[in-house]
Amino acid sequence: MRSTRVATSLFLLVLSACATPRAGGRHIHPPLTGKVWDVAAHRFISWEALEARARAADFVVLGETHDNPDHHLLQARLVRAVASAQRHPSVAFEMLDVEQQPIVDAARRDHPTDPDALAAAVDWAHSGWPAFPMYRPIFAAAMELELPIVAANLSRQRARRVMEAGASAADPAIQARLHREEPLPAARMDALREEMRTSHCGALPETLIDPMVLAQRARNVQLALRLEQADRGDGAILITGAGHARTDRAVPRLVSEDRPQATVLAVGFLEVDPERMAPDDYARAFGAEVLPFDVVVFTPEGATPSTSRAGRSAPLPCRGR
Numbered sequence: 001m002r003s004t005r006v007a008t009s010l011f012l013l014v015l016s017a018c019a020t021p022r023a024g025g026r027h028i029h030p031p032l033t034g035k036v037w038d039v040a041a042h043r044f045i046s047w048e049a050l051e052a053r054a055r056a057a058d059f060v061v062l063g064e065t066h067d068n069p070d071h072h073l074l075q076a077r078l079v080r081a082v083a084s085a086q087r088h089p090s091v092a093f094e095m096l097d098v099e100q101q102p103i104v105d106a107a108r109r110d111h112p113t114d115p116d117a118l119a120a121a122v123d124w125a126h127s128g129w130p131a132f133p134m135y136r137p138i139f140a141a142a143m144e145l146e147l148p149i150v151a152a153n154l155s156r157q158r159a160r161r162v163m164e165a166g167a168s169a170a171d172p173a174i175q176a177r178l179h180r181e182e183p184l185p186a187a188r189m190d191a192l193r194e195e196m197r198t199s200h201c202g203a204l205p206e207t208l209i210d211p212m213v214l215a216q217r218a219r220n221v222q223l224a225l226r227l228e229q230a231d232r233g234d235g236a237i238l239i240t241g242a243g244h245a246r247t248d249r250a251v252p253r254l255v256s257e258d259r260p261q262a263t264v265l266a267v268g269f270l271e272v273d274p275e276r277m278a279p280d281d282y283a284r285a286f287g288a289e290v291l292p293f294d295v296v297v298f299t300p301e302g303a304t305p306s307t308s309r310a311g312r313s314a315p316l317p318c319r320g321r
Helices: 002-017 047-056 069-083 098-110 115-121 132-144 156-165 172-180 186-199 206-230 251-258
Strands: 036-038 043-045 059-064 090-097 149-153 236-241 264-271 295-299
Touching (some): 036 047, 059 206, 059 251, 069 236, 069 295, 090 098, 098 115, 132 149, 149 206, 156 206, 172 206, 186 206, 206 236
Parallel strands (some): 059 236, 090 149, 090 236, 264 295
């Protein structure tokens, strides 16, 4: 545990020191680690500037690579930053299915300050998500600050039914939101298909691609609806994979369309790749001309031993979508 805290402290020091560009725009080793990139302004900003933007936003979508501990520590830090502005935002989690909300509420009632009790109640250990200690800092922040915790995701069982039976298997609200986008532009459909191939390491049979795309779209809608519902006047934060945090076709876009007067901030936490020396180099990994986030935070790589470098040529393949 001590080594984890030391590593975390060192990374946060790097984040503070490297959040602005070097003289003349030249990068030194490591070129991007710890830097914060404003996509629209096309410049580096400080971590403090990111916190200020998060405090000013109605909805904050924090897109992670699921098995990178640094991403969760930084998400927790932003949760605390938003709450420091005399706000009481809800914190919604992709990692919790909507059907688990009563379990979450009961765990909060019986153990209001114990993240581990909540993890046990939802059987996190058998959920398929990375080990709970990675996510614990976010839950601890929400509990300490007495923020509502919202189960936001489509369950695997419901997603499977959508894959097998189509959109008619989804809840009426999800069906209606999907229908509003039909017919989906061909370019977006092709991009979604490619995302499914890449995020599953090219292992999906082609016959499953379109059903998987529909399930992914249904998840995006579910997450967006829950995020909107979670707003009780002080906004809401979503903890999710980077694929769901895309501004071009995922949760931020849907929320912006549903709430045009609201401010939505999408933050992507991306692992530095030594073969990509500039922020714009990462856009191609997402099949985009520009990075599909409002702000990007570059972090050290957090690969698990079972994840090969060859399978990780893009920032997020096979994990964290």
